Amino acid sequence: MELEPRNPFASPRFGQIATFMLLPAVSSPAGLDVALIGVPYDGGTSYRPGARFGPRAVREQSSLIRTWNPVLKVHPFQRLRVADCGDIDVVPISIERTFEVITAKMNEVVAAGAMPLAVGGDHSVTLPILRSVARRHGPLGIVHFDAHPDTWDEYFGSKFFHGTPFRRGVEEGLIDPRRMIQVGIRGPLYGPEDFAFHDQHGIEVIRIEAVKEQGTAWVAERFRRLEGGPVYCSFDIDAVDPAFAPGTGTPEVGGLTSYEALVLVRALAELNIVGADVVEVAPQWDGPGQVTALMAANLMFELVSVMALRR
Amino acid sequence: MELEPRNPFASPRFGQIATFMLLPAVSSPAGLDVALIGVPYDGGTSYRPGARFGPRAVREQSSLIRTWNPVLKVHPFQRLRVADCGDIDVVPISIERTFEVITAKMNEVVAAGAMPLAVGGDHSVTLPILRSVARRHGPLGIVHFDAHPDTWDEYFGSKFFHGTPFRRGVEEGLIDPRRMIQVGIRGPLYGPEDFAFHDQHGIEVIRIEAVKEQGTAWVAERFRRLEGGPVYCSFDIDAVDPAFAPGTGTPEVGGLTSYEALVLVRALAELNIVGADVVEVAPQWDGPGQVTALMAANLMFELVSVMALRR
Amino acid sequence: MELEPRNPFASPRFGQIATFMLLPAVSSPAGLDVALIGVPYDGGTSYRPGARFGPRAVREQSSLIRTWNPVLKVHPFQRLRVADCGDIDVVPISIERTFEVITAKMNEVVAAGAMPLAVGGDHSVTLPILRSVARRHGPLGIVHFDAHPDTWDEYFGSKFFHGTPFRRGVEEGLIDPRRMIQVGIRGPLYGPEDFAFHDQHGIEVIRIEAVKEQGTAWVAERFRRLEGGPVYCSFDIDAVDPAFAPGTGTPEVGGLTSYEALVLVRALAELNIVGADVVEVAPQWDGPGQVTALMAANLMFELVSVMALRR
Amino acid sequence: MELEPRNPFASPRFGQIATFMLLPAVSSPAGLDVALIGVPYDGGTSYRPGARFGPRAVREQSSLIRTWNPVLKVHPFQRLRVADCGDIDVVPISIERTFEVITAKMNEVVAAGAMPLAVGGDHSVTLPILRSVARRHGPLGIVHFDAHPDTWDEYFGSKFFHGTPFRRGVEEGLIDPRRMIQVGIRGPLYGPEDFAFHDQHGIEVIRIEAVKEQGTAWVAERFRRLEGGPVYCSFDIDAVDPAFAPGTGTPEVGGLTSYEALVLVRALAELNIVGADVVEVAPQWDGPGQVTALMAANLMFELVSVMALRR
């Protein structure tokens, strides 16, 4: 089976069943280099729900993606076997059982030798993905784009919700915190103690002020220290300013522009990316233009391009 | 403290902090006849989430409600002490713990001698309310407006979600099923076995075809057999057609008109209503006119009017 | 100058500068039988503003109107000279001065021998129109479609806002209250005293319950007693249920269907209609389909058809 | 391969790649009884474009459809082999070439012994479908739900656009006009001559007034005369009132309610339906609740139920 995107000059892009980037849908990750996979769970959301519709929305808007990356100068779908693996059948009523099925499915992906490129769902789904990826690669370097640190300890007594995955990931040994960089952090918080965990574990925080004042080239330079070992990239769409990505659960004003986001993801090209996700796209909070899902689709394309460059 | 609605000829209806029907906000149900109370939980939703924003949306749109019911010819806020008791602090991440806090709060309401008039939230929240109300009144008669029977047994292995409250209510002895009537049922289902529970327990189902063909007066007549004992009314907004109430989690076409819904709620006037809820308003699926929340606010007004007539 | 609508088989309906029903724009009512005219004032609104954009929205949506009325079997634009007279230049900051310019402009229309068919704007604009029309025809019969009686006395100390035009009209002798019928009245009010003015002056109120229970044919029969003398028709779009007309300032659930509204306006065919308005279209509260403005455009077409039948 | 819908109690309905009614996607109609197929062409639209996104929108909203029809008492997917055949690759820039590919694809469907159940696209696509279906069955009886007669002769010199398919169908001998019934016709037209073609060919028109005044049972009775021979059902969503279906290209107020539409489609149960379509769903003109696509999905379910009853 060839894994080429549908040809938009023969099959209109607005037609056919919507898959990620017009790629074929497959029932198994066997033989793939990159498995595009949806994780429609939003039970970990603390404010606006709706990220359960994220995978479908990103599929729909990804129809506009073409096949060549003119900046990175790569044809990712020629270098890599990439397909749409559908969604994981999450358990809407239970975060614990959802985590189990996510890890089980991602174990399959990883076992098949494929890199997962997941679309959330809320940010809680990153933790069970990390469990699978780290099982194969050991403690992971992390590039984490987000407005929020997501290293809180608990929420209403639960250790799991969309504000805790990275604390859990460090605690569980899935993440090497000295190889973790957060980008885009901003907005009111609860206190300076929100970064105590970072200080304790050596997590680097690149606040939005640094991005804006030092520039994206400076940030890209910071990423270089992660070269070598395996790196997972988790992109919370709320890293991007709500003007560019209003369709999300906990928007924070004053964020990255779409251009900055693209440049920063392309800056991962020198790293050994072994998996990635784009999360927190909640399409019903966006307007009719669905620019948030379109943004997410383009981030996926940049991520798969980055993965392709390493082949 | 007087419990009069704000005067819209002195304080514009679009102004001030939005409370239910321009009524005062109170911190305790003590001294109230009717406690208006929000239950912003939507973790039991099987399709479109968002009913967590239902209480706020209904408060906002209820600013249009005036104080006299010209059909039932009653001034409910003159006859009853009614106020906005705020929302219950649900636990977004756990349906079980949410049920506990709902029941705890509703026990307070009932203990204070007040009738609860709750705004959801998804339909799962009705069960913990019934636990409180039935504790005081014994097994309850039920008038249940809905497109769906909500008597399924479980969902992904959980006994609790928005499709099971009435089965659980019968099983727990909170509901007297022979005094339970469902109105507005319609839409594709899983099979005739979806009504086996009804047959077994004697629950009456008035499908939408009966409403449309026999008329609302005929339905009202059916309600008369519930006279005497305590009756709880649960109104799932999806009983109303999506043209009149698009802002909901599992819309079903072919439903009640807004006029029919109002007439049928007014038809409860002869019953001994001891509590009620309006659930499944999910405002982000509605348009800018927010007609769903407006519909819900009017149903609340009719329900409180019905309650007032019994004084 | 011929006053034919643009031919949609030669000039696409979605194109050109939007005028009412694709009719020519004229700078003066001279020579017209019916003057279509916008009154973009919404300073008299008590809740949701925005009716100032009503005339433009109705123009836009009226592009779908064709030229023959298949129910009334009339070609109104062949029988009558009808054109788009633009909008009145209201004074946004002053209701009193706005009333002056409306009356001044409408006096011109009436003096030219044309019947005004106005598009609001909020309902306050009906009063200055009545001043012009009654100056020519004497006290007018009224068919008033609305959810609200609009016979309140004042608002924050002002005699003029969108809730008072019909009380003022009676007081000023513009309306013969015994020849006034209100249709569609519903929704919570302030008390039975809201109809004291009606009782005192002999205004007939056909509540929504009467329309729904007696039927539109019965209502049409009630209109017959207005035959003979001059009749003005004022149609507040909120007479129609918010499902069919969400784009309005003070929506009330439980109203007329679109079909009922059309039938009832056609029922004016036996009356001597000398002027009319359609008010309270506030398009930003409608969805992208703009069904409210479309409804209003169709009501205008039925009104001009009714006017044409008398020629 | 089994053709069962996805189980929503094991795989959440909001997840996975959206296919029609959670059914499997197939690449060929071979072995099917009913082929669900999208036709995303809207180049024949005279007003609001966008029906090219109709198939995707209906797929998305059809996730809410369950598997048993409680009114017709049939499990259509147990009786019939039904699957999602994807979309036809239309040619956006040419109506003539689009017609060719539609007919070619539909010929395959018909040759495979399957009945087509198509989702538009604008109404122009019905003509090339009729060419395929009539090739097998001979001149077809037609039940045509629509606000408009769609029997105009041409548009800007073209014989093909969304206002001409039924005139062309009669002229080409695909339709037996004496076995053709139109339901729901209404709205301003160009003149009585718009029905000259009907009179000449014996097409029956059931205007909206007849539906509302005589009732749906009377209309159902009219359908009975089509029993026996093959019948094709074409459902233009604008037959339904814009309150229930705002997302369409040429909305007309005063139409069918959702309930009436469902009842009338179920009334086809005694007919020999050999193919059907639901057209003119243009989702970007709908609100966030997407009630138009939901309506269309339910009409599809009723149509496939009707087809199942004949087995």
Place this chain on the structure above:
Amino acid sequence: MELEPRNPFASPRFGQIATFMLLPAVSSPAGLDVALIGVPYDGGTSYRPGARFGPRAVREQSSLIRTWNPVLKVHPFQRLRVADCGDIDVVPISIERTFEVITAKMNEVVAAGAMPLAVGGDHSVTLPILRSVARRHGPLGIVHFDAHPDTWDEYFGSKFFHGTPFRRGVEEGLIDPRRMIQVGIRGPLYGPEDFAFHDQHGIEVIRIEAVKEQGTAWVAERFRRLEGGPVYCSFDIDAVDPAFAPGTGTPEVGGLTSYEALVLVRALAELNIVGADVVEVAPQWDGPGQVTALMAANLMFELVSVMALRR
């Protein structure tokens, strides 16, 4: 009474009656350091109305605000007593009487020793606030963020509308024009004479070109000359580009980004801010993400943080 914001880890942020930043609602400004107060008047608007719903929209979106400002490194609600004082009961039908009630209420606030932080409403409401604040502090320095100079002389013969408050403020001696700076000015105007008043009185205008070309640090430096004396900050949300703040009455493209706006408000930290407002949020012109109200809520948080730094 403690004035702490609600704890979002115990009470979900989407729940409860919406107050500004989850703070308590109080009925009097007595004892407060900062009085958050809504002014829902939009009768002074020259284009899109709707700012009357601004206070409610900002309350709703402010639920996302947390309690610590990580850039200014301050816990404003620990340093200052801040609460939601509700809205002023404006007079929708009269700008003159509205001004009277605003000044009366603000006099109370100021007399209680509290600083007003008001949410409009259109920009006309700033004038009556200035009357109160200047009565206590004498002629005020002003930092005025806006796309428009708002120093026109009159509108349709009225001295008061949303384009005149700063001319009136200078004329009435409330403003010291040599200590007034306007930031963000742009867009087509009527002529160079639009700045004659500025030249005459020494008002400094920092056009958008200066912000973009010189940078925010340069602008911050300009603010330093206002140090010492009392300064009032008026932030018209249309200073921000419509991509970041579409929900406003007279949007102008080419404006501040959200990041620039935040930085510039933080740059007031060295000034003696004695009052502030955020105006012209008109939520119905925004999309479902309500990013405009969210932006305004964040500006309020920065303003209260700036006020806190001076304690």
Place this chain on the structure above:
Amino acid sequence: MELEPRNPFASPRFGQIATFMLLPAVSSPAGLDVALIGVPYDGGTSYRPGARFGPRAVREQSSLIRTWNPVLKVHPFQRLRVADCGDIDVVPISIERTFEVITAKMNEVVAAGAMPLAVGGDHSVTLPILRSVARRHGPLGIVHFDAHPDTWDEYFGSKFFHGTPFRRGVEEGLIDPRRMIQVGIRGPLYGPEDFAFHDQHGIEVIRIEAVKEQGTAWVAERFRRLEGGPVYCSFDIDAVDPAFAPGTGTPEVGGLTSYEALVLVRALAELNIVGADVVEVAPQWDGPGQVTALMAANLMFELVSVMALRR
């Protein structure tokens, strides 16, 4: 006839029939310097249709435009005779015949000595405009703002659609490719061969990276080499980022900000602009604020200002 914009201090900007920038509507370009003209054709669109409603949407939003350009310091409507010439009556069903009528109409404009300033419609309409303009001026220099090169060869076998106008223009000799500059190009493409045509003909491409990294002043400098000969400016609104212009057919993230777009159009002031267009505004994909049409209206104002500076 004077060609002054309506005075917004005497006639509210939200009122009257919407023409471009409140200018008079004229039936002929005779005597004009600049003809504002709509071209409501979108049959050449490959993804989201709807640009047929672009001219009306831009007219509506252009009501906010005032008359003086404070950056270029010019009163364009005092220097030039400018009016709204209405729309061209395109042929929705045929791109070939549409091109004929466009060229015919534009020939009239050019023959009258007026410069066309057109509003699309999709980008295909630029080709027939170029045919007219080049007939008068010879091969044109081009400044082309766009996300896409629009130099593809064909689409589904057609030489004409919105992705080919500039290849056709070069082939037909309408464009001098060595005097053509494209600005804003970005997004995934099909391969490096997408720029083979540029290399072959000497078309300069200024990708978005160059704009962002070199700055707008650098780009402006690049434009200088076009001084002297006639230049046509074609502005595809998707050159601007979807945050600032979501209402378009093929949005690409990572684009120009609104400020950059304005600056770059002003940078044409030294060129001999002989015609221009703003295309691909598709308003139904925008939110209620209609910022895309507002952006387009402002670009028109800058273009007409640039034209005025040459007089």
